[in-house]
Amino acid sequence: MNHMAASPVTFFGAQTNMGQQLSCNLFLLCPNNSGSTYLSKAMGTSPNIWSLSREGQHALGFVGPITQRDNALIWAADKASLDRIVDPAIFNWSQNKKTWYFQAQAHSADARVFFTKAPPFLAYAEMLKQNFANTRFLIMVRNPYAVIEAIVRRRGPGTTDLDALLHIATRHILACxxxxxxxxxxxxxxxxxxxxEDMCAEPIRIADQIKAHVPEIKELNLDQKLLVKHDYNERLRNMNDEQISRLTQAQLEAINALMEPHQSLLAHFGYELITRAR
Structure with missing residues (x-):
């Protein structure tokens, strides 16, 4: 007898009148390297949600700025890059809506919530609101030191000036x-x-918070083993300490030189300067 669990049935937006089906368009506003990929994967397992297999900005047929190559992970660090990200002339929202809805997938034909994410969404949330009916947002942040470490680690190989990259990453997350x-x-x-940090510490409470915000979502599990970026295949856990511990004392001091004037911004989200290597 085969005791393996059956794979969930997949339904496709291409075969559905999404305009009539949906009662909510839900977008995650979250900086890169901040847990958005795990959350997005978990959202996609809910039978109440239509989602994409890729980030919204990377869906085939998306018309708009795509963060890659030169500005990947650091697109908010300078004004020219950010201005391009938010230039409405670059987008085609009619096309993007068709693209996203066509490629959406769900585990129930009755799902009524469309969900997607891409880090630059936080810079052009108003365009999402203006172009999608019944828009709602999830807003998430992460300890900026962990974000900076991740950016430097991912972009660092092949970089000739790590000090400059550290400054760019710090400016990026402060702007975010x-x-x-x-x-x-x-x-x-x-x-x-x-x-x-909330999501890692209390996944059930945060799932309940999301369900309360979007009542059409009846089932949501944020504490499950998921493959993320082909690097991790495990349950949700807070990786801040191990990442921040990789920063040297000199790197912390360089970060803090830029962050010190923005301590009220950090405090707004419950963060503070880290003055010593862990």
């Missing part, structure tokens, strides 16, 4: 946090906020 604070203010009525 500034935008997230504004997103919290601007979308207070249609968003819910939590941190990566």
């Amino acid at each position: 946090l500034e935008m997230q604070r504004e997103n919290q203010r601007r979308y207070r009525g249609i968003s819910t906020f939590f941190t990566y």
